Each structure stands twice: as structure tokens, then as C-alpha cells.
Amino acid sequence: MQICRILLPMMMFLVFAFAKAQEPQIIPEESKFKDVKTKYWINTYGNIRISKRLFWIAQTHFRLEETENTPYVGQFAQIYNRHAIGYIYDKKTNFALGGVLRLNFNTDPESEAANLIPEYRIWHQYQFAMPVYNAMAYHRLRIEHRWSKGFNEEDNYIFRNRFRYMFRVKVPLNTPKLQTKTVYVAPEAEVILQSGTPVVASPLEDVRLNTTIGYIINPRLTVAAGFMYSFGQTLDNGGNYNQNYTARLHVYFSPDFRKVKNRLPDIHFRD
Numbered sequence: 001m002q003i004c005r006i007l008l009p010m011m012m013f014l015v016f017a018f019a020k021a022q023e024p025q026i027i028p029e030e031s032k033f034k035d036v037k038t039k040y041w042i043n044t045y046g047n048i049r050i051s052k053r054l055f056w057i058a059q060t061h062f063r064l065e066e067t068e069n070t071p072y073v074g075q076f077a078q079i080y081n082r083h084a085i086g087y088i089y090d091k092k093t094n095f096a097l098g099g100v101l102r103l104n105f106n107t108d109p110e111s112e113a114a115n116l117i118p119e120y121r122i123w124h125q126y127q128f129a130m131p132v133y134n135a136m137a138y139h140r141l142r143i144e145h146r147w148s149k150g151f152n153e154e155d156n157y158i159f160r161n162r163f164r165y166m167f168r169v170k171v172p173l174n175t176p177k178l179q180t181k182t183v184y185v186a187p188e189a190e191v192i193l194q195s196g197t198p199v200v201a202s203p204l205e206d207v208r209l210n211t212t213i214g215y216i217i218n219p220r221l222t223v224a225a226g227f228m229y230s231f232g233q234t235l236d237n238g239g240n241y242n243q244n245y246t247a248r249l250h251v252y253f254s255p256d257f258r259k260v261k262n263r264l265p266d267i268h269f270r271d
Helices: 002-019
Strands: 037-049 053-065 075-090 094-107 117-132 135-148 158-172 184-195 205-220 221-233 240-253
Touching: 002 037, 053 094, 075 117, 158 205, 184 221
Parallel strands: 037 240
Antiparallel strands: 037 053, 053 075, 075 094, 094 117, 117 135, 135 158, 158 184, 184 205, 205 221, 221 240
8 A cells, every 4th residue: 555655646747747748739720931041051072982882971061051140151050070881882873871970059149058069860871873865863862860959958869860852863054964074953852851759740851942053073073052942840840830041062072092993984973
């Protein structure tokens, strides 16, 4: 009997705490789109050949966002370090597995919380390329396992999965195919879904619609610039949507330090 007197209040407390944690979000009657936020991304993409079949993916992204007085390049928001080991299955198919360290900066000027919080991810990717007349089309499936947290001291890390599918086409504009000195246009669309215990009514994290103009300097170096519109549900309430206008600058580099006799023909694995 004494044990029951002790256990019963504890069980009632746990049931109440669990029910409170599972309280449904109050979804608005109509979807609400927040004001558009402007951003500017500077991205580098490295595909470094290691051996006949292996390559090292080394990516660094600098992401800035608006301030009250300065659109696009107002302040740092995130810095990405994404690395992986990739495997070349054939000329048009490759896979990759690696990790991400993302540094998140607190962009709220009125916040007294921490200024910088690290975020960790494990990611794997499956990319397929196929020729379409004189252009190249790419299908990319990327899955990320993500640990992130807020800036307040009492915030804890939460775990989510992300499922990303991107379709992209690269069309040469001034040459018969994608080659040295080619100017190309590359429209792309990406859908990013998320899952996990914190995701109650907001599985659609982001939809990204982007168009890029690029220039292939040589087989090892390409530069590009583009503009992206994106929108997606906020984690705290699936009825609210973020919106972003993002100007993007890309540098693609593919060094190959192997001996010439060990090199394979060109492959299509640029991101």
C-alpha cells in the first residue's frame, strides 16, 4: 500500500507531463506566409579525386541574411563545413557519405542568448546524371540526420531527419555541349521534407526554386551565380510559412592529382 501511495502520484505526474508535451499545435484556419527575408550565399564545392573510384567532397558555405538596414549581406547567419567520401559507380552515377558541422549565428539583435551554436549532421547522397539532347539532367537524393538546438541556455539538442530531392538541368548556351568556355543556364527545383519527434505538423521544411548562370573556365574550375525563391513550414507551427529571396554565388573546383595514365574520362558529378 505504501508503494502504491508513492507510485500513483509519480504515474499521474508522468502522464500529465507526457500529455502536455504532446499538446497539438494550434493551426490557423488559413496558411500564413511571413514577410520575405533576403539572403546571400557564397558556396564552394570541391570534388577532389583520391583514386580511380573514390573522391573527397569538400564544401564550405558562407550564408548571410538581411539586417534592418542592409538587405542580403547584412550579417552572417550560418557557416557550413560539409565533407564526405564519394564513390564513383560509373560515369553518371555516384554516392557519398559524410558529416557536416554548421555554425549557426544568432541574428536577433535584441536577443541576449548565445551568439553561436554548432549543429551536427550525418549525410548520405545518391546522384544520377543523364544526357538530354545537348544538356545534362541530374537527380539527387540526399538524406541528412540532424542535431540542432536554439540559442537559449535551456534549449536542448533535438534530432530530425531530412529527405531532400533535387532535379537540375544544365543547358549550354554558346557551345554544342558542356565543355571549356561554355556559358550555361541551370534551372533546378528541390523539395526538403523532415521527420522526427519535434515535427508535429510541419513536414515540409523547404521548397527551393533556383536558376543559375554558370561559366566553365576549364574541366577543373567553374563559376556560377543565381537567384532562389524558397518557402517552407516553420517547425513550431505548420500553418506558418517562411519565405526567402536568396542571391547565390558558386565556385566549383575538381583537382585531380593522380598520374594521367590513372585518370578516368570526365564524369558528371558536379553538384
